[in-house]
Amino acid sequence: MKDCIIVGGGPAGLTTALYLARFLRSVMVFDAEEGRARMIPETHNLSPFPDGISGRALLDRMRSHAELYGAEIITETVSTVEKKDDVFHVTTDYRVEVAHNIIFASGVVNRRPPLSSSSHDQGLKRGLIRYCPVCDAYEIRGKRVAVLGNGAHGFAEARFLRDYSPTVTLVPPDGSRAKAKDGIGVLESPMKSLALSDAHVIVTLEGGETRHFDTLYVALGTTACSDLADRLGVHLSEDRCVVSDAKQKTSIERVYAIGDVTDGLDQIASAMGQAALAATAIHNDLPRRILG
Numbered sequence: 001m002k003d004c005i006i007v008g009g010g011p012a013g014l015t016t017a018l019y020l021a022r023f024l025r026s027v028m029v030f031d032a033e034e035g036r037a038r039m040i041p042e043t044h045n046l047s048p049f050p051d052g053i054s055g056r057a058l059l060d061r062m063r064s065h066a067e068l069y070g071a072e073i074i075t076e077t078v079s080t081v082e083k084k085d086d087v088f089h090v091t092t093d094y095r096v097e098v099a100h101n102i103i104f105a106s107g108v109v110n111r112r113p114p115l116s117s118s119s120h121d122q123g124l125k126r127g128l129i130r131y132c133p134v135c136d137a138y139e140i141r142g143k144r145v146a147v148l149g150n151g152a153h154g155f156a157e158a159r160f161l162r163d164y165s166p167t168v169t170l171v172p173p174d175g176s177r178a179k180a181k182d183g184i185g186v187l188e189s190p191m192k193s194l195a196l197s198d199a200h201v202i203v204t205l206e207g208g209e210t211r212h213f214d215t216l217y218v219a220l221g222t223t224a225c226s227d228l229a230d231r232l233g234v235h236l237s238e239d240r241c242v243v244s245d246a247k248q249k250t251s252i253e254r255v256y257a258i259g260d261v262t263d264g265l266d267q268i269a270s271a272m273g274q275a276a277l278a279a280t281a282i283h284n285d286l287p288r289r290i291l292g
């Protein structure tokens with residue numbers, strides 16, 4: 001019986017694991033290794049890393065740090081979380097583990113642009129494809145920016161980016177026409193296809209003409225990885241994020257949620273802050289350990 005099992009080993013899950021292990025609690029993390037942090041080519045808004053660090057290198061450090069204090073981190077996908085006899089049973093393809101507390105740190109998945117996965121991954125690496133203006137708009141100052149999106153969400157991202165570049169163009173993914181406003185440009189005719197060269201994003205219009213951009217922000221929204229929490233009966237928001245209180249507690253006792261899977265600013269710094277709050281709440285609610 002563990003004090004806590006964490007579903008997801010991104011920045012959120014690994015930070016809680018570190019805190020709980022240092023609180024002398026038994027903690028196990030299951031991680032499918034497919035999260036958003038893993039996609040980051042190089043982050044420049046984490047203050048301990050002024051020269052930047054890749055998402056993978058960051059996760060490796062965080063994992064080793066948590067393991068140093070005894071956290072068990074297992075690369076397996078959790079298929080169910082059930083409450084039986086007042087404890088939580090966590091099942092993967094290879095085992096069933098039980099715990100007094102559960103933390104969902106399972107993140108969200110970004111909807112992707114119409115590109116093959118190898119072209120997408122190359123584009124991400126080269127900074128041609130981006131997902132997070134809050135994270136890296138600073139890096140695209142003065143460049144020609146396309147925003148793949150429409151509706152209020154696409155427009156909000158374009159407007160945010162307009163503070164960094166005089167050339168921001170909204171590109172609806174579905175062939176619809178956007179309206180030019182607030183200094184944001186639109187295409188003369190709908191997009192027919194999208195491609196990447198070594199240095200550019202190439203949008204082909206329905207008439208056959210092409211437009212070139214230096215970078216493309218994908219503003220197609222995300223899907224929260226909240227199905228396991230939903231099946232357990234945890235309350236979700238309208239957009240299927242897990243609803244949690246100021247201590248990251250959900251609608252079910254001893255079930256917590258942290259990081260992108262909750263409603264909030266999807267950033268590493270906020271995921272880590274939520275992780276510290278959840279770990280401390282769990283530690284304080286567990287029976288005290290009286291040392292002899």
Ligand SMILES: Cc1cc2nc3c(=O)[nH]c(=O)nc-3n(C[C@H](O)[C@H](O)[C@H](O)COP(=O)(O)OP(=O)(O)OC[C@H]3O[C@@H](n4cnc5c(N)ncnc54)[C@H](O)[C@@H]3O)c2cc1C
Pocket residue numbers: 007008009010011012013030031032033034035036037038039040041042043044045046076077078079105106107108110130131132135136225228258259260261266267268269271
């Ligand atoms: C391209 C890109 C660049 C970004 N750049 C920055 C940046 O510079 N700075 C910044 O602060 N933020 C950045 N972000 C956002 C940042 O990545 C997220 O806010 C952060 O990763 C959230 O951490 P998390 O632990 O909640 O989720 P994630 O990092 O997504 O981790 C969730 C983990 O849970 C696992 N998981 C899900 N379901 C299961 C299951 N059933 N069983 C086991 N494991 C499961 C996933 O495989 C994954 O490993 C960027 C995002 C993207 C996409």
